[in-house]
Amino acid sequence: MKAAIIAPDGSFTLAEHLAPQTTAEAHLITVTAAGIGPTDLMRAKGFFGPVAAPYVPGGEGVGTLADGTRVYFGHSIAPFGAMAEQTLVADAEVWPCPAQLADDQVIALAISGTGALIPLEEARIQPGDNVLILGATGPVGQIGLQIARIMGAGHVVAAARSADKLAALKARGLADATVQLGTGDDEQALKAASNGGFDVVLDVIYGPPAEAAMRATRPGARMMSIGVQAGQTVALSLRDLVFRSHIGVGTGQRPAAERRAAFERLMAMAADGTLVVDTAIYPFERANEAWAAQAGSPHAKIVIQH
Template structure:
């Protein structure tokens, strides 16, 4: 038997259970990963509370939980390719990552070797957030000299978007609550409080105007950018939120270009990107971990260990 977080009805953290399930084994074209760390994302708890969102990902009840993971390959099917027993890996498995074992078919598009000097805790938070941030910035063609407004800059995707934008040579204004301002400054962003009056506060910070925007939480930053004269095709929003204004790009992890995660891990290894881990919880405290993540007041990522 093995442990896995599962739920039998839709709802909040209270529906999540750590269950004993039959230990899965790799089929001929699969590898099995013994999971050591799983990063949480807003989409994980949104899927558990929104049946329509779960349906978009093909998830039906009873269901597993989580998307991102890192660990070690411990079984390789007879016809599986690309990985060997003992390889450190990280990847994405929507609806089943918070479990002792994850099965991945090969050739694998959502499993990558974990680079040396990158811990499992860091690797285990990268796929969804890192790919989403990369896709959101690529959609607006961000380049050196831009002044970009990033909505939700202190969140799990925002910490990557801020740093990737800085590496691209852009000036970054990031919306957040005042309690996260110093945290954002440490990442290289100029913080600005979200909420009513955002356009005026952005004008005060950037009197010459902004040239691009990406909204990683809600639509406040996108609508403000339009109000400030930014062209719709230089604005992006994440794909799992409300419908965007006309002409604005939507972007999600699946839209990221080839090599996006490799570039991020290279930047982590070189010290150009830091990955703040706000808190780590053992799997037995999964409900507390999800509650903490869903409150959106943490500075960085939440990790569940197994």
Template sequence: MDAAVLHEYGTPQFGTFDDPVKLTGTEIVDVTAAAISHFDLFLASGQHFLSPSQFPFVAGREGVGRLADGRRVYFAAPISPYGSMAQQTMVASQGLIEVPDGVDDAVAAALGNAGLAAWLPLEWRAQLIPGETVLVLGATGIAGQLAVQAAKVLGAGRVVAAGRNADMLRRVQELGADATVNLTTSDSLVASYREAAQGEIDVIIDYVWGPPTEAALQAATVGGRLVQVGTTAGNEITLKGSLIRNQSLTIFGYASGHVSLERRTTVYRHMAELAGQGRLIVPVERMPLQQVEQAWERQRAGTRQRLVLMP
């Protein structure tokens, strides 16, 4: 079968790989769309504890496809040496999510980890209350763009999008952000956050950490909640205990592996239905599997769309 194959750590190459053979407790998926993420690059670099240790193997962690009985499913974490970036893959029978009608394969694939990392921090961790003000740090990335929209769907009264790319900040306003903060040009992030929020902030969804987060916590209201999802701006912050006490702040972590399959299934299907209805815009660019090397380099350089390979 055609596949994106790694013969050593680094960039996969378009080639061929043995077809998977069904084992007990597994399913063979005819892949129709495979999303690329930074996590795929991390695994392929050999620097993650989940990186396969034997070569060759097929790249890719998530995608959409059809089972033998015709069901269309979203899948994650194929069984090594198989990956999502191939005509077929092997997955555990448990953990598959049926994709609802009305949403195309590429969007359904792109909605996986990125969509869950947008919706669940708001609904499950922060338990957003309708009418509250939300600040999304890192709103110009894939998950951030979806988080801005998810906050609106969940009833946020005001959504502030913060990021570094001016063009993308204009785009997230089109997606529903009420105001934006440019993390690069602001002289005082605390003041900029408060001005954009027209007051203090109830919920902070944080994909960046570092100095932008330090400032955001200072702009939070009493009882404010921060959900930590990513660390693109640094792994450390300086945090005064007095700030946490005086504002009664709560900091949550988010990791998709801690979310039950039932909750992930419910949220994924709901987001897919919203996307199918045009109420959730997923930034997707489709590329043929044959162009995996070009797609890989674009992902490494940074892209504001989810690149999706079509086998």
């Protein structure tokens, strides 16, 4: 079968790969679309530990079972990834997806959506809360802005580096205010936009922006950190944290049943068009371009279609 391959030296190529075979515990899925995210590139670079190569990258996608049922999957069985004509997926990871949503929207709302939904649920947004989405222009951030509003947030602020993308989010009504990071004093800019201090922060990027965001919160605030694109450490004093909570949230490592329940909640929200995420779709033959685009920190969910 045709597949994207990560070679032992970390290079990305399109080549022929041995096709998977179904087993009693796993489903053979014919892939119609595959998603690429930051974790796929991090895995290829060994961020999560050594990876046996060559392998097919990509964990999530949409496809069909042997009986024609259309399904979403979030984890495939190595070395078979989503970026191939077929993949192998454990039974617990195969979830039906709504017919009214296109493949790219299902993928955009799945792992990225869970990354926004679970932390915001655990942050217990209260009606009228001031909410900051730090790293708002990517898929997780876009979904976070919308979910915060659905949960009753009264003042929603989007912060990121791209002025154009921030302006687009505000024009769509997804944010009440925006803060362009990296152009001056982030802490003061966030405080000025916070409407008296943030109650909840969904932090997708960590690093120095997270430090500035915590200092723009008010007592009782909850910061939920789920990404490290801006740095893997922060320097916060005890004074910064007094009467505040800072929690590192993992979503992909949770049991399949818990992730599936979150996926189903997201699909229910999106069924009427309430949730919309920007996507960038590439044909399978241009998968190398899609991989390179993800490395460039796109402000959209990268999807490869067959």
